[in-house]
Amino acid sequence: MTSPTTPNTPPKNHGQATLADGPVFETKIEQVGEHEMILNMGPQHPSTHGVLRVVLKLDGEVITEAVPDVGYLHRGLEKLSENRTYPMNIVLSDRNDYLSAMNNNWAFCLAVEKLLKVEIPSRAEFIRVIVGELNRIASHMVFYGTYGIDLGAFTPFLYSFGRDREEILDLFEEICGARITYNFIRVGGVMLDAPEGWIERVKAFVDRMAPRLVEYDKLLTLNPIFIDRNLGIGRLPAEKALALGLTGPNLRASGPALDLRKDHPYSVYKEFHFDVPVGKGGGDCYDRFMVRRQEITESLKIVRQACEKIPSGPVMGKVGRVYRPPAGEVFAQLEAPRGWLGSYLVSDGTERPYRHHIRAPSFINLQALSDLVKGLKVADTVAVLGSLDFVLGEVDR
């Protein structure tokens, strides 16, 4: 089949159902009973998770079925990767999971470095760990702030997103010039060395954060309304979580302590002492929240240790400007704030990849949604969506 025989019909306007043509949406829910109603949480909704559409079948206010509809941000990244050279691909990879762009760059670079067999200098590895962990803290702060907004608490957003995350973004701006999409971690090392005094500023930031985390706990974690809305909602047992392919904080909240930084350490993670927080309440929304809240503490520990141990030296290995990795295929993985971010790269010896597939953790985590919200009320759907912490850029790529 080389060319399609039927012309492409343009996308229909979902939800624009008139009585004349019956229900028009493509995600079909069979057999709506007499008491039941279909509610469309459309691609535009006030929660800040992006363009996700969930079609809910309700019996009163209780959900009986939920069908997520993704693809509203599908930009064709994997096809574009085949048309871009390897350095151009790093730019595209930033926009994948835009809340933790450093980790995306890193995953792609790990894959190419395995093919090219490049030696990465030690200082570059430490800088990679520092920016990767700072980005994890920033991503969890966005989670903290937006989760509060979803449940109705507006103040934590101003503290975590508006004050503390901006300090991290200032640090990133000093080192690479951008706030969100960095294009900083390159094949062979990092783009630039840290400017004068940057490491001291990072240490000062880590010191400032400790009393602020106490504030976070007072605002949200120990808030009785927050606890009521989260405890016991959306429980996911460990076997089901594993069978669905969940990884990252979502899986650790359900029990198994699977963390790539500890189980299969990459880069220089062997040199740091940190714990892996695990949920104890059966994998409900509060567990998922607590795991991420504790991960902020652990990441701060890692950043402080990295700042103390960082050696001096070059920050870029011996890589030319145009590199042609040998023909082959490779899997690379790292622990992103959302889970196991994998990169599968097939190269045919030219300067452009033959196939680049991104194992996006959010895409696979989102499959848990339809199981989790059965039997909950509509307001709890928002809590479950928020606690899964997905990014639509990664879901749709």
Add this chain to the structure above:
Amino acid sequence: MTSGFDILHGLRRHKIVGGELFLTTVDFFVDWGRKSSIWPLTFGLACCAIEMMASFASKFDFDRMGVFPRPTPRQADLLIISGTVVKKMAPAVERLYQEMPSPRFVVSMGACSNCGGPYYDSYSVAKGVDKIIPVDVYIPGCPPRPEALYTAVQTLQEKIDAYWDAGKQILKPVPPSEEALKKINEAAISARGS
């Protein structure tokens, strides 16, 4: 300041017993009301949405310009398209625009909604939101900083100033004519010496 005709601000100000009296036209008053309380729709598509959220947050507080996000298009008068418009999403964008009551404005934020951006050769991206809805202000950047979004809102405010014009143009500056423009250009070139 006693009475006088304040050409720049389009008001006459008179000092009277007990305070000050402003006399102005309905045009000016309505424009001032509209531009000082632009309420955008919370419509974040992709990475630019994070910068839009940052501009609503505490460091780059947008509320001091009167900009406050509304969740429903029926109560919003600005649509900030922040992020890539994918063809699957395009009918929804068009529908949201049609649901907004007039006067409504559109700001296209970021390279993806200006012209397709880094996805210029993708099979599923609409190359620019102006293929779907009319746009008032374009902001370049990937993503543009919150300060750029500020500049866009200020540009939009200047545009709103000229919006509801009863045709009289008494208090608005008159743009230069063609000959005057030519003379200005020649003077600038000769001053540069190139």
Add this chain to the structure above:
Amino acid sequence: MFPVNLVIEISQRIHRVTLPGEKPNYVRDPESFLTVLPSNLHDVCLALREFPDYLFDLPLQMTAVDFINEKVFELVYYLYSSKLRQGIIVKTQVPRTAPEIESVSDIWPGMDWQEREVYDLFGVKFRNHPNLKRIMMWEGFSGHPLRKDYVHQTDKYDSGLEIGTPGLDERGVPIP
């Protein structure tokens, strides 16, 4: 990272597995992988999950590669065992002209969406899949974009430079 003798051990237990053949000068990260025939895939996956010594219970990744010169789609399954902390890669090849294979979403529910994505973007049909519909592209879209011979039909949202538009060469430059 992954011991190579795991492959030999598994292939001794599950006899319907072929050991990988090497392409000349093909670089591969040293990981264990199995190549199976498409008709055996479901049984091999079930055995990998059920064997009490292995228990590959985490379906990490499932994707496809379009080898147009060899006229096959190569399906790649990356499975992980949380008990052993080991991973394994299972590969199989289906012909491009009739790409069909048994679905493994009854073994691991996490493969559901990943198989839908491969169906949407490559056109590989999965038998016994609970809900095989397009997931990324909209219903009514014809064509499978990630194939190497995808021909793009320009519509009102396009600029004419899309990959696969007739009249552009493979680097996106218009042919004069």
